[in-house]
Amino acid sequence: MVPDAEFTSYYGRNVVKPAPWAHDIPAYLFLGGLAAGSSLLGAGADLSGRPVLRRAGRLGALGAISLSMVALVHDLGRPSRFLNMLRVIKPTSPMSVGTWILTAYGPGAGVAGAAELARLMPFRLGVISRLLDFAARPGGLAAAAVAPAVASYTAVLLTDTATPAWHDAHRELPFVFVSSAAAASGGFGMLTAPLAEAGPARRMAVVGALAELVVEHRMEQSMGLSAEALHEGKPGKLMQASKVLTAAGALGTVLLGGRSRTGAALSGAALMAGSACTRFGVFEAGLESAKDPRYTVVPQRERLNRRRAAAAADTASAGSAAAASASQANSASAASGGPPGSPQPTAAVHTNVGHTNEEIR
Amino acid sequence: MSPQQSGFSETNLWDNLPGTKNGFSSTDPGGPAPDAGWEAPPSRKGFFTDTSICIGCKACEVACKTWNGVPEDGLDMLGSSYDNTGALGASTWRHVAFIEQRKPLGSQDTGVTITLPEPAPPPQVDLGMPAFGLPGAPGGGDERSEFRWLMSSDVCKHCTNAACLDVCPTGSLFRTEFGTVVVQEDICNGCGYCVPACPYGVIDRRIGEQGTKNVGIAQKCTLCYDRLGVDETPACAKACPTQSIQFGDVDELRERAAKRLETLHAGGLGEARLYGEDPNNGVGGTGAFFLLLDEPEVYGFPPDPIVTTADLPRMWKNAGMAAVGLLAAAVTVFAGRRP
Numbered sequence: 001m002v003p004d005a006e007f008t009s010y011y012g013r014n015v016v017k018p019a020p021w022a023h024d025i026p027a028y029l030f031l032g033g034l035a036a037g038s039s040l041l042g043a044g045a046d047l048s049g050r051p052v053l054r055r056a057g058r059l060g061a062l063g064a065i066s067l068s069m070v071a072l073v074h075d076l077g078r079p080s081r082f083l084n085m086l087r088v089i090k091p092t093s094p095m096s097v098g099t100w101i102l103t104a105y106g107p108g109a110g111v112a113g114a115a116e117l118a119r120l121m122p123f124r125l126g127v128i129s130r131l132l133d134f135a136a137r138p139g140g141l142a143a144a145a146v147a148p149a150v151a152s153y154t155a156v157l158l159t160d161t162a163t164p165a166w167h168d169a170h171r172e173l174p175f176v177f178v179s180s181a182a183a184a185s186g187g188f189g190m191l192t193a194p195l196a197e198a199g200p201a202r203r204m205a206v207v208g209a210l211a212e213l214v215v216e217h218r219m220e221q222s223m224g225l226s227a228e229a230l231h232e233g234k235p236g237k238l239m240q241a242s243k244v245l246t247a248a249g250a251l252g253t254v255l256l257g258g259r260s261r262t263g264a265a266l267s268g269a270a271l272m273a274g275s276a277c278t279r280f281g282v283f284e285a286g287l288e289s290a291k292d293p294r295y296t297v298v299p300q301r302e303r304l305n306r307r308r309a310a311a312a313a314d315t316a317s318a319g320s321a322a323a324a325s326a327s328q329a330n331s332a333s334a335a336s337g338g339p340p341g342s343p344q345p346t347a348a349v350h351t352n353v354g355h356t357n358e359e360i361r
Numbered sequence: 362m363s364p365q366q367s368g369f370s371e372t373n374l375w376d377n378l379p380g381t382k383n384g385f386s387s388t389d390p391g392g393p394a395p396d397a398g399w400e401a402p403p404s405r406k407g408f409f410t411d412t413s414i415c416i417g418c419k420a421c422e423v424a425c426k427t428w429n430g431v432p433e434d435g436l437d438m439l440g441s442s443y444d445n446t447g448a449l450g451a452s453t454w455r456h457v458a459f460i461e462q463r464k465p466l467g468s469q470d471t472g473v474t475i476t477l478p479e480p481a482p483p484p485q486v487d488l489g490m491p492a493f494g495l496p497g498a499p500g501g502g503d504e505r506s507e508f509r510w511l512m513s514s515d516v517c518k519h520c521t522n523a524a525c526l527d528v529c530p531t532g533s534l535f536r537t538e539f540g541t542v543v544v545q546e547d548i549c550n551g552c553g554y555c556v557p558a559c560p561y562g563v564i565d566r567r568i569g570e571q572g573t574k575n576v577g578i579a580q581k582c583t584l585c586y587d588r589l590g591v592d593e594t595p596a597c598a599k600a601c602p603t604q605s606i607q608f609g610d611v612d613e614l615r616e617r618a619a620k621r622l623e624t625l626h627a628g629g630l631g632e633a634r635l636y637g638e639d640p641n642n643g644v645g646g647t648g649a650f651f652l653l654l655d656e657p658e659v660y661g662f663p664p665d666p667i668v669t670t671a672d673l674p675r676m677w678k679n680a681g682m683a684a685v686g687l688l689a690a691a692v693t694v695f696a697g698r699r700p
Contacts, residue, residue: 010661077551077577148684
């Protein structure tokens with residue numbers, strides 16, 4: 001159905017409110033994805049004997065998740081009450097689930113990263129170093145096991161809102177976000193590890209970049225009206241930049257990634273930048289779609305009209321006797337009215353029109 | 362509409378978890394309080410806001426701010442009729458909307474004799490303003506003009522399936538024994554998640570200088586939880602001079618609203634309709650509902666809101682599949698021989 005060009009609003013004001021989140025949140029979306037992918041690369045490198053890629057992955061994960069925590073706490077209205085997040089476990093709240101995912105992820109990533117930091121020190125720290133060395137692999141593997149959830153839950157965090165451009169993307173956004181995480185962390189691996197060790201990072205980067213381009217395109221097709229928010233203004237520029245950087249990074253990885261250290265580093269940087277643009281673009285598009293009442297009103301109005309039309313068609317297509325009695329029931333509930341508060345006619349209307357707010361013309 | 366589309370009648374993984382029973386089906390006669398774990402709660406309380414008799418005096422806004430100690434949030438001329446409040450927010454828990462329309466008062470059907478129980482007194486002083494009165498009030502054809510003012514006092518809907526409450530990660534937002542939704546201000550850490558979750562754009566995080574009451578945390582109408590606790594009427598309903606805002610048991614208010622709608626329809630106001638009261642709507646029915654004289658979006662309401670968590674099972678499923686995909690990709694890229 002072609003969206004109505006015209007719609008009604010209250011002085012053009014927004015119906016739903018944009019999230020009161022600053023750039024901390026899209027930065028976290030990027031860094032969280034980078035951390036998750038880096039943990040996976042680090043664990044894989046650990047098991048496959050690639051020490052430099054392992055170190056890069058573990059340190060990248062530690063750095064990214066630490067910055068993420070700072071961003072998340074900073075964005076709270078009351079940062080000092082951060083620990084209140086741990087009061088409850090609520091599957092209906094993606095932020096609560098995310099808190100517990102990060103709680104499960106953090107210690108392992110922290111130990112693995114700390115072990116790499118300790119090894120970089122010019123001196124050993126005695127028993128601490130030995131403990132860290134011992135715990136590094138279990139920690140890294142534990143973090144890698146939770147990492148995919150770290151990368152994908154953030155999509156649910158955005159889509160479980162009334163923000164049109166986020167909610168409408170709920171089918172594909174988790175796939176876009178994990179692809180973006182794979183591209184960013186693959187890029188980070190290419191940037192930090194020598195060519196000989198970076199093979200898995202290159203493959204991760206290319207797979208992630210291609211998947212992101214394909215799924216993001218599909219997402220725009222399935223979103224409906226709010227996909228326009230991904231094409232206009234600042235979010236439009238960010239999404240455009242994301243596509244160019246991601247495609248260029250993937251191409252560079254295929255052509256130069258295995259041969260030239262500079263080419264690999266540039267491609268990796270492009271992929272990381274592309275991932276960041278995706279996160280900021282999706283984030284900003286959501287805010288814009290919430291500020292414009294068109295994205296809220298037009299699809300809901302169309303849904304309501306379709307349901308009314310379907311209800312009318314149901315009534316019309318029923319046998320003539322049944323139709324007559326149904327319409328009698330409807331008009332009885334509206335016009336003449338049974339006894340006060342009689343639930344019968346109201347129930348009849350609800351059955352006929354589903355969710356429609358009762359309206360008789 | 363199929364269950365697949367609506368997402369309401371799907372069986373969910375967490376139907377049996379505490380506080381989420383029947384999360385999206387919502388036709389319990391006892392209202393949402395028993396679902397939230399209250400044993401033998403009092404009857405569900407709510408508002409019926411009959412906009413057809415709202416006179417736009419804003420006494421509700423003032424009473425609300427005064428009783429609840431809601432701070433001032435800007436004195437601006439907004440250029441939107443008499444509405445200089447703007448919208449509901451952290452420091453605006455009642456908001457009176459003013460809509461000026463080039464439509465005649467009352468019905469466009471002519472020839473219907475209109476009788477209403479409470480006729481408005483004729484205006485005593487002519488201020489040169491566009492004539493208006495109670496919709497459908499008697500007065501003869503001369504006093505009718507091709508202009509009408511719609512006024513409506515908006516408030517938190519206290520949904521049966523409340524998205525703000527669902528997504529709150531601290532448990533600060535909770536379901537009271539009266540079936541209402543209230544922020545516990547000593548627990549909220551200001552994450553702001555409830556703000557984009559609300560399909561009506563009601564709740565917001567309070568901004569202001571350091572030291573402002575409850576700055577940084579989410580705030581909205583509590584349906585005067587403190588007053589309900591001592592059997593008092595919420596401040597706005599108490600202050601409303603026309604009983605446009607009616608407070609009471611939701612069941613009884615629904616009956617009252619249906620009767621009022623019949624009266625208006627019988628009086629020729631065919632455009633009158635109820636908004637939010639239907640227990641089968643996208644939020645399982647609201648505890649605060651409205652009688653409107655035009656489409657919801659004219660007043661700034663969403664025409665057909667659906668609680669966002671209705672789609673949450675599918676979202677988690679997709680996120681799970683995406684996570685498995687990432688793990689599989691990671692395993693795959695390390696498979697194969699080293700060069």
